Amino acid sequence: MKQIKSIGGQDLKEMFAAATNWLEKSAQDIDALNVFPVPDGDCGTNMLLTMRSSIEEASRAPDQNISQVARAMAKGTLMGARGNSGVILSQIWRGLAQSLNEKETIDGHELAQALLQASEMAYKGLSNPVEGTILTVMREAASAAQKQVARGNGNVISVLEATVDAANESVANTPNLLPVLREAGVVDAGGQGLFTLLEGALLYLRGDVELMQFRKSRVIASSIPVTARPLQLSAEEEEAFGYCTEFLLKGENLDLDKLRKKLQSKGQSLIVVGDESTVRVHIHTLDPGNVVHYITSLGTMHKVSIRNMDEQHEDFLTMQKGRMPAVDMAIVAVVAGDGLADVFTSLGASAIVPGGQTMNPSTKDILQAVEAVPSDKIIILPNNKNIVPTAQQVESLTDKSIEVVPTESVPQGAAALLAFDYEADFETNAKLMTEAKSGIKTIEITRATRSTKLNGLAIKKKQAIGLLDGNLLAVNDELDDVLSELLARIDLDKAEVITIYYGDDTDEAEAERVSTGIRQQHPNLQVEVVSGGQPHYNYIVSIE
């Protein structure tokens, strides 16, 4: 293996010039990951521009020893820092430069030490450090470098290799630490950017220059498997993002702590870094004027940038839409309950509109989902008799082609979804799916909300009642008695599969007990129990 005992200023500059080019190739991929702190989709680009400024400054370094070069690069990142991740990157460089101060060259040991100091400095710049971000990746990478040195592997390449490996793992783990990443099914963009930079530096140092020419860094896969990225649309209004405000403040005897405290009340995602003469500030605020007013009282403002993040977010959504695998047909399904939403997503629904019995979604809700899905041909599964007409309204409100497969229950919807033929065209699929739903029997079991008389049945409040294909046909004290009664009305000889979706106030053990009963009575049937999480119905049962 190639061994390098020490590196100097020229090496440092070249490594990161190469790493910056390496990052450039992946910048767009990284932009697409961006969900934290706001999904504005420019993290990769911001880190790239920050690094470019750093490399530019490095070439102006008065001397080529590592101390001078690192200091120039730190200055470059501070002056050119863009966005949250750019500012944190500048902080990382500041830590590196401090650690490398007065050094001509460094060995692996000193590199590890510098990485550690960089990590500590990165945390210091933030008023409220969040784990599962670039910070975590920097910290864990630095700690791996320390361990590598402790093992006696002091050469620069082996230290950097350990750093890159740890950064890789750390990035993959970010969704475990940050729920917003987990929900989006992505890794942290800033962390990914840092990994890519470190990887680029390592590749260059190892001499893999040719590889760097022809390939690009990969986006690390989340360690949590994500089958699809469904669009979950809720009726709630989205929170406003405000303005991303960035600038450089120059003055004399600036007090960073005081500045930080003062700005904290004015917005979110605050970063204040620098020294007493130059400070870089990044803040998401609803009132940038207020911030500007305060800052100009302390010194002069430079490189001011105020961007509307709602616009950025919209651009990001447009970009996301463009990047989603282009499907020529997509399915929008209406279901209630997390379990059912997961089932439908896993079977290929592109968007879920929450809704069902007693909570019918509006035409607008369904229309929104239809518009959000990256396809021009949409099949809608209403999965409830009362929602079918609502879904049918959508066609006149959109330019997209719409087919409503009039599924009246969740089991019908699942059967229709499964019948989707990946090679058939839009109209044929709508036909196939409509046919598929007709072979399904649906039983729904719930408890009566009041005493009444219906279909000649006397029902007492809280008694179990059962519907077969929408008709109330059985009442009893126990849920499973009602189920047995309804199953007895169906010709089960022709059935093959029974699926029991249990609701959010029914426990799994109870559902399993019910299924065991059915298996014993009908040994030829395949019986499956699935958590539906639906409100209202204790059981929704599909017989096919």
Next chain:
Amino acid sequence: MTVKIITDSTSDITSNLAQELGITVVPLTVSFGHEHFLDRVEMTTDDFYRRLASENIFPTTTQPSPSLFVDAYQKLAQESDEILVIVVSGELSGTYQSALSAKSVVEGKCRIEVMDSLSVAMGLGLIVIVANKMAQSGASLDEVAAAIKRRIPRSHPVMSFDTLKYLAKGGRIGRAQRLAGPLLKVRPVLTMRNGEVSPLTRLRSQKASLDYLYNFVAGIASIEELAVEHATTPDDADRLVERLSSIYPRERVYRSTVSPVLGTYVGPNVLAVSVLEAEGK
């Protein structure tokens, strides 16, 4: 001189059939940890599934080394001056590369052509069988190659799976990714499109998948060749052949099993029909 036909073991042309037809089959390798077996040569399908069920090790596979192709080329070059090599889709395996790179090593005047079938299992096997038939009846290498080129898009391997777990683990899931991870028990049905694994549909029961396979064959107007194969459920495959006998003579159906290397990706309980669609009049 008769053109000699070479394929690889993922064609599911069994040793007996290969011998009978005079086709050379170059084996891939299946490995359990550090134990390596030549596909179908050193490990049978039954042995493979026994080990798969009883061990925690997940098997891996390796394309044939070019030297295996070199050996085959050199041996056949003594018998013929034209060799046609038809192998598994390059999207699924590097076998095509091995076959191609072996070409440059072989000296002499024997002409060797390597073709990517864009298919696998009996989808590949049936193409190879037709190529062999043409070669036997005296067609030249160019004639066979041209005929095969026309047949490649007409070969339809349709496979009903128990699970896509193995395909996903082996990294060969391709466009069928959309079918992965269902929260209901479903039997996915896949085929090959442009050399890649591609989804057809999903069914809820074994019976429904048998119906689907039957209907798939029944929906094809004119059949040139037909094959049925199984992994661990010979009875189901036999029943399917029986049912198909009303539309295609039973004695003309090639009955095979998935090779251990394929088994690594398809897992147990797989059932497949491959149809080579005849050219329209």
